[in-house]
Amino acid sequence: MKSVIVKAHPLRCEIIDTPIPQPGPDEVLIKVIFCASNPRDWKAPDHLIPGIEINQGNEMSGIVEAVGNNVYEFQKGDRVAAAHPMQTENGTYAEYATAPVNTCFLLPPNISFEEASTIPFALCTAAIGLYQRLKIPFPTSPESTQVQPPLIIYGGGSSIGAFTLKLAKFGRFEKVIVVCGSGRPYIESLGVATDFVDYRNCNVVSDLKAALGGKKCFHAVDAINDSNSFRHLSQVLAPEGSCISVYLPRLDYSDIPPWISVGITFFGTVHNENMDFAYALFRLVGRWIAEGKMSGHPYEVLPHGLESVERGLWMLKDGSVSAKKLIYKVSDTPGISPV
Structure with a gap:
């Protein structure tokens, strides 16, 4: 072959x-x-x-x-x-x-x-980040009906960012704030983002703070993983109990302050610690697609x-x-x- x-x-x-x-x-x-x-x-x-x-x-x-x-x-x-x-x-x-x-x-x-x-790859990686690293209640959990604090997704137009948004539709958040660029029309079509920050304006930190409107944010997904993305997120997350989900395990994340937990999200964990999680997730995915809840x-x-x-x-x-x-x-x- x-x-x-x-x-x-x-x-x-x-x-x-x-x-x-x-x-x-x-x-x-x-x-x-x-x-x-x-x-x-x-x-x-x-x-x-x-x-x-x-x-x-x-x-x-x-x-x-x-x-x-x-x-x-x-x-x-x-x-x-x-x-x-x-x-x-x-x-x-x-x-x-x-x-x-x-x-x-x-x-x-x-x-x-x-x-x-x-x-398969992008959805599963997004799910590990959201549910296993950030500890957002899984869609089948009774806690998924409870309103969660704001969620920030940096790179909503990427496949991992977009699938994180689609999964976020199964939960309830005070706000879902997305950092993006030209992918905004597609992100808007998903119907879950409440606020948008355009990184091309070079005011990401101040724009994120404005979008939060004084609310504390404890959860962020960095679907881009360049030095600017997680540095920007570090400046807006609450100083206690916060976590950033990141997707490249071999990067240097030492710029993230020690009071923010770094949830390294690695697809390879589906073959060990997250094997059962992935098994259950993929059985649900087929049903979600059939019911029009996932695409x-x-x-x-x-x-x-x-x-x-x-x-x-x-x-x-x-x-x-x-x-x-x-x-x-x-x-x-x-x-x-x-x-």
Whole structure:
């Protein structure tokens, strides 16, 4: 099968021929219809985990081809979306990829493969940040009906930021304040943000304080993770009992004052401490989609399938992508038989 290896310095991709992987005991093998890119896919080999050149793809939708010996929920032919474990072989930039059952869900008939491919990695990461790190009551908890203090989301147009907003609709907050730029129209369409701060005005801290209107804020999601974002948030959070959820575990967060808790949100925890949480979440996601309570992220299908992964990663690296996911139809790859 065809598989894309992501390399760095300079950023480039190589399509190789490799054997079709076999699922482990608790995994499914998926014939990939669509795969999606995330910023970490270029950041990992570039500076987060330099020197490792593998298939960095983590999100996909497709059809189950085979299941492991312990798998009883899925069978060959099922329409699914799934997240592949980061920094492991058999990633999703390929004709076939594996995924553990706890990060795989069945697709209801009201969602396309395209839309579904934008969901698994980003939604699960957003959920870990909101519920496991910030300790916001989970939607099935009786406490979810209680009004929570204001929530700030820095980078609402990113996929993690947008899915955090969609999850916030299941709860109740005094305010939901979003820091964003050109992605504001899409964020407004979600119907959950109460206030907006445009980072391009270069007055983020004062504008956040104005949006809070004197209310104390204890919870913030930093879906951007540059030095300015968490530094800005540190200046507006209450000096006691506050927490910022961040998404890049290897960054230096020493600029965040010691009285603010840093909740490092790492998708990889779905394979250990958050395994059961992810399992339950992904079972709910399918139902939420079927009931119209959850949807995917806006997307752009780049032409030529896997050949365009390199172009997509460059677009993410140079910052030319806003409020949408870049996805690829694997069968559009030259030399691969169309579905």
